[in-house]
Amino acid sequence: MTPLHTPQIPVVVLAGFLGSGKTTLLNHLLRNRAGNRIGVVVNDFGAIEIDAMTVAGQVGSTVSLGNGCLCCAVDASELDDYLATLTRPAARLDVIVIEASGLAEPRELVRMLLASDNPRVRYGGLVEVVDAAEFLGTRERHPEIDRHLAVADLVVLNKADRVSGAALDAVREAVAATGGGAAVVSAVHGRIDPGLLFDPVLRPEEDDTVRQLTFEDLLRDADGDADHDADGDTDLGADGHAHAGHAHTAYESVSFTSDAPMDPRRLMAFLDSRPPGLYRIKGFTDFGAGDPDHTYVLHAVGGFLRFEPRPWARDEARRTQLVLIGSGIDTDALHRELAACRVPLGPEHAGPAGTRVRPDLPDVPQARRDADDELERAMWGVLRHVRRPDED
Numbered sequence: 001m002t003p004l005h006t007p008q009i010p011v012v013v014l015a016g017f018l019g020s021g022k023t024t025l026l027n028h029l030l031r032n033r034a035g036n037r038i039g040v041v042v043n044d045f046g047a048i049e050i051d052a053m054t055v056a057g058q059v060g061s062t063v064s065l066g067n068g069c070l071c072c073a074v075d076a077s078e079l080d081d082y083l084a085t086l087t088r089p090a091a092r093l094d095v096i097v098i099e100a101s102g103l104a105e106p107r108e109l110v111r112m113l114l115a116s117d118n119p120r121v122r123y124g125g126l127v128e129v130v131d132a133a134e135f136l137g138t139r140e141r142h143p144e145i146d147r148h149l150a151v152a153d154l155v156v157l158n159k160a161d162r163v164s165g166a167a168l169d170a171v172r173e174a175v176a177a178t179g180g181g182a183a184v185v186s187a188v189h190g191r192i193d194p195g196l197l198f199d200p201v202l203r204p205e206e207d208d209t210v211r212q213l214t215f216e217d218l219l220r221d222a223d224g225d226a227d228h229d230a231d232g233d234t235d236l237g238a239d240g241h242a243h244a245g246h247a248h249t250a251y252e253s254v255s256f257t258s259d260a261p262m263d264p265r266r267l268m269a270f271l272d273s274r275p276p277g278l279y280r281i282k283g284f285t286d287f288g289a290g291d292p293d294h295t296y297v298l299h300a301v302g303g304f305l306r307f308e309p310r311p312w313a314r315d316e317a318r319r320t321q322l323v324l325i326g327s328g329i330d331t332d333a334l335h336r337e338l339a340a341c342r343v344p345l346g347p348e349h350a351g352p353a354g355t356r357v358r359p360d361l362p363d364v365p366q367a368r369r370d371a372d373d374e375l376e377r378a379m380w381g382v383l384r385h386v387r388r389p390d391e392d
Helices: 022-031 076-086 106-114 132-141 145-151 165-176 215-223 264-272 331-339 365-383
Strands: 009-015 038-042 061-066 069-073 095-099 121-131 154-158 183-186 252-258 278-285 294-301 304-311 320-326
Touching: 009 022, 009 106, 022 038, 022 095, 022 121, 022 154, 038 076, 076 095, 076 106, 095 121, 106 121, 106 145, 121 132, 121 145, 121 294, 121 304, 132 145, 132 154, 132 165, 154 165, 165 183, 252 331, 264 365
Parallel strands: 009 095, 009 121, 038 069, 038 095, 121 154, 154 183
Antiparallel strands: 061 069, 252 320, 278 294, 278 320, 294 304
16 A cells, blocks of 8 residues: 555646647756656657757657656557656656657546556646647647547647737637636747646755756757747747747736635635636645644646645644636635635634634533534545545
């Protein structure tokens, strides 16, 4: 049995039709990995820019990309085996990205990840990359794109510099009409902010003032020279010239902190009715008397939700800390909705050494039993999103 606190690696599925710029986005993430060691799973090494290397593209190969990153070329039948290899502690990876082309339908890859019995894997979202300039043509040639968009957690409207504002708005409306409720961001050359997909990692060995020049440094420098779309063409702006140096696509975030515990029913109602555009939620949740022994690590991507209970550390402050990330979200409204999920906490609720107790109840055993039962029922909605030991 694997312990519940086993570190889990987010696995992001990257999809998009030929020419959308998904491999440009993938290479951008490798250049701007925010300290993460990324494992990349592709069907063919041709999708990855590996400078100064001659790589045979046969299935079953693994290549080091430098900085601890790895690339595997696999077919769908081998995906589970390679995920098991990449998630071993010895690989020291922080994020895994699956480039969906040639492997399987995006929906099938998502299903495989959600059904995986690998306790070190956590679903990191389905990212669908769309060529904003060729969207109508792509939709005509590949009507199944609507099905892909409907299940996506994040949609990237790439090559946004090639279309007018009105045309870009029309593509956004078409994406919204698929009913998926995904967060939608526009980008040029696939340059989304990596913070949308994964958190930065600071490693002591990489924080030296003087250090060896890495492949990431070289690729970032080269990024300013010219941008070539790995799907087969050079990204040109509306004026016919290549544009370099564009900033990352922006996103909105909400930081929420509460010293009062969260009401499990209210919080689950909030999480079950997340607004469109809210892509990712991360943080720690205090359910107070609902489970006084644990803080709950919260991971949410698109429609996926997972809680991981962890014992409170000695002298750890009992509070909830959440970060919500998305595009086109009403940050003030989200903050108000989260604040409404708190349990009112007055002086009479404070216990010794920062612990909390329930409000005073009549000194009647039945009343206390009823209160305990109510707390237990309130936590059911949370506990159904906790990985059980027998699932490992």
